[in-house]
Amino acid sequence: GAGVSQSPRYKVAKRGQDVALRCDPISGHVSLFWYQQALGQGPEFLTYFQNEAQLDKSGLPSDRFFAERPEGSVSTLKIQRTQQEDSAVYLCASSYGISYEQYFGPGTRLTVT
């Protein structure tokens, strides 16, 4: 069956540009998570959606980061005015709901030059 997909897989942005990263979760999964993984680190929580509701955005590092999931399925993570410190792999994960098992997508590697 189809897993979590993310696009683009790789993105190079010049400092100051805006980027949009897309996540297609597993069909029927209620919960959706975004993580940021810096080089040599583990994934760090950014934000959580339950259906279309963004219930927790405590991990977003600044107000340049914005996430949405308007119809409760596809989600977009937007980063405005990108900075070099935004360079990382951005992972999306979904889960059925109360299950602790999160299924991860392959990630988008963002490089800001």
Next chain:
Amino acid sequence: DQQVKQNSPSLSVQEGRISILNCDYTNSMFDYFLWYKKYPAEGPTFLISISSIKDKNEDGRFTVFLNKSAKHLSLHIVPSQPGDSAVYFCAANGISNFGNEKLTFGTGTRLTIIP
């Protein structure tokens, strides 16, 4: 502060022998622990988990042990196979201030199985 720690960045083990990966945590409110495996250019894949009310969970070649008093868990892989070569992340689940589940990951251990 690093609430979940994997102090060994890398580990090499002979094929057929036991691999032991370790993880320590500091937050006693964590109620569930998971191990994820990650190959290059792929997302982490769930491997095995354990609830805080248990001290052992076994699934085929993989066993996770939890020592709550020491705030320590370990993943045992036996026998180790070349396909086990990957980065392994320990993760702990807790409830955020907003009431949702939230995973906190360690920094990972790169396991290399030597044929």
